[in-house]
Amino acid sequence: MTVKLGVIGTGMIGTDHTRRIQEVLTGAEVVALYDYLPENAAKLQAAHAPGAKIHETGEALIAADEVDAVLVCSTGSTHESYVLGAIEAGKPVFCEKPLATTAEGAKRIVDAESAAGRRLVQVGFMRRFDQGYNMLKATMESDLGTPLMIHACHRNAAVPEHYVTPMAIHDTFIHEIDTFRWLLDDDFVSAQVIFPRKTRHAHDKVADPQIVLLETSKGVRIDCEIFVNCRYGYDIQCQVVGEEGVADLPEPMAVATRREARLSQPILTDWKSRFMAAFDAELQDFADRVPSGHVGGPSAWDGYVAAISSDACVTAQETGAIVDIALPDRPALYD
Template identity: 50%
Template sequence: MTLKLGVIGIGAIGKDHIKRIHHKLSRASIVAVSDVNREQTDAFLSQECISAMYFENGIDLIQSKDVDAILVTSWGPTHEEFVLAAVEAGKFVFCEKPLAVTAEGCRQIVDAEIKAGKRLVQVGFMRRFDRGYRQLRNVISEQEMGLPLILNCAHRAPAAPGFFGDMAISDSLVHEFDVLRWLLQDDYVSAQVIQPRGTRLCDEGLQDPHVILLRTRDGILINIESFVNCQYGYDIQCNIICESGTVSLPEPSSLQRRHNARLSTEIIVDWQERFVDAFDVELQEWIDATLAGEMNGPSAWDGYVVAVTADVCLKAKHSGAIEAIDIPEKPTFYQ
C-alpha cells in the first residue's frame, strides 16, 4: 500500500521533504501540493519529475478525497489552521515546528485531537530520530552509570541571518527543549536565562549568546549555551553527568586529516546536513506508522509543552529572575 501525501508549503524544508519522499523513502508518494507561488512550485515539481495536483489553498488540499495524509511545511503562523483542519478531516498530519506560534494555539490543537478521539498529529522534532540522541537515551534508560544529575548542552550555528528579537530562543532552542525532556523522560519546573557579553558579529537588536538554566521535576539541572552566530560551524553538544560516569553525544562522522603540520577534522556548517539522516528516519517512521493507523512520534502534547517552555524562557530573559514552568499533567490520551 502507498500513502498518498499532500504537502502544504513548498519552501526550503517542504522541497527537501518532497525530494526525500520521492527519491529516497518508500511506501509514499506526493499526489498534491499547495503553495502561494504556483510558478515556482510547478518549476520545482517539473525539475524533480513529480506529477501532483496543485491546490490554491491548503484547506482544499486537506479536504481532497485523493489525499490520505498531510505534511505542513508552510509559514509558521499558518500551521495551526492547517493542523486543525486535518484533525477535523480525520487525517494524519505531520507538522514542522512550530505546531502553532502560541502555547494557546498548541493547546487548541491538543483539545481538538482529544475530541477527535485519535492521535493524528506528529510534530517535526527530528532530533529524536538522530542515531546519537537515541544512543544517549538508551544509556540513560539502562542506568548503567546511575541517574543523570547534570546536562551541559550547546546549540551553536555559524550565523543567523534574519534573526531578530527573541528568535534565538523561540525559533532555535525549541529543538533542545523537546529532545532533552525526551531523553530524560522528565518535565521542566523552572527556567533562568543569563545574557553574557554579546557578540559584535550579529545583527543589531539580537542578543547572542544566551545561557539557559532549566531544572526538571526530578531535580536534574540543564545548562544550555545558545550561540547562533558562533562563525565556525554548526555544533550541537550534549554531555550528561551521571552518578558514576559521563556520556556525550557523538560527533558527526568526519575525515581526519594530517596535512601541512596540522591534524584536523571538518566541522559541519549546515543544520540540514547535520540531521539529514534523522530527517530520513523521522519521515519513514511516520509514513510506516500512518499506514498502520498509528502515531508514535512527537505529539501535539509535546508541541504544547515546548511552546509553554519557550514562553517561560522568554519571560525569564526579560525579568532576569528564575521563573516557574507550570506544565499541566499530561492527559491520559497521550500516555
C-alpha cells in the same frame, strides 16, 4: 500500500521533504502540493513531483480524496489552522515546528486531537530520530545511573538580520527543549536566561550568546549555551552527567586528515546536513504508520509543552528572573 501525501508549503523544508519522499524513502509518494505562491509549487512539481496536483488552497488539499495524509511545511503562523483541518478530516498530519505560534493555539490542537480519540499529529522534532541522540539515551538508561546534570550548546556560524533575541528560544533552542524532555522523561519547572559578554559579530537586534538554565521536576539541572554567531560552523553538543558516569553526544562522522603539519577534521556548517538521516527517519516513520490511522513520534502534547516552556524562556530573557513553568494535566491520549 503506497501512502499518498499532500505537502502544504513548498519552501526550503517542504522542497527537501518532497525530495526525500520521492527519491529516498519507501512506501509513500507526494500526490498534492500547495503554496501561497503558485510558482513555487510549480517549481517543486517540475523538480521532484511531476505527478502531483497543485491545489488552490491548503484546505482544498486536505479535503482531496487522493490525499491520505498531510505534511504542513508552511510558515509557522499557518500551522494551527492546517493541523486542525487535517484532524477534522480524520487524516494523519506531520507538522514542522512550531506546532502553533502560541501555547493557546497548540492547546486547541491537543483538545481537537483528544476529542478525535486517536493520535493523528506528529511534530517535526527530528532529533528524537537522530542516531547519536538515540545512542546517548541508551547509554544514559543503561550505564550512567540517575541523571544529575546536562551541559549542552547550540551554535550556528551566523544568523541573518531578521533574527532577533526571542528567536534564540522559539527557533533555535526549541529543539533542545523537546530533546531534553525526551532524554530525561521529565518536564521543566523553571527557566532562567543569562547573557554573557556580547560577541562583536552579533547585529544590534540579537543578544548573543546567551545561556539558558533549566530545572526539571526530578531536580536535574540543565545549562545550554546558545551562540548563533560562533563563526566556525554548526555545532551541537550535549553531555549528560549521571551518578555513575558521564556520556557525550557523538560527533558527526567525519574523516580526520593529516596534512601540512596539521591534524584536522571538518565541521558542518548546515543543520540540514547534520540531521539529514534524522529527517529521513522521522518521515519514514510517519509514512509507515499512516495506514494504521495512528501516528507516533513527537506528539501534539510534546508540541504544546514545548510552546509553554519556550514562552517561559522568553519571559526569562525579558525579565532576568527565574520563571516558573507550570503544565496542565496531560490528557489520557498521550499517556
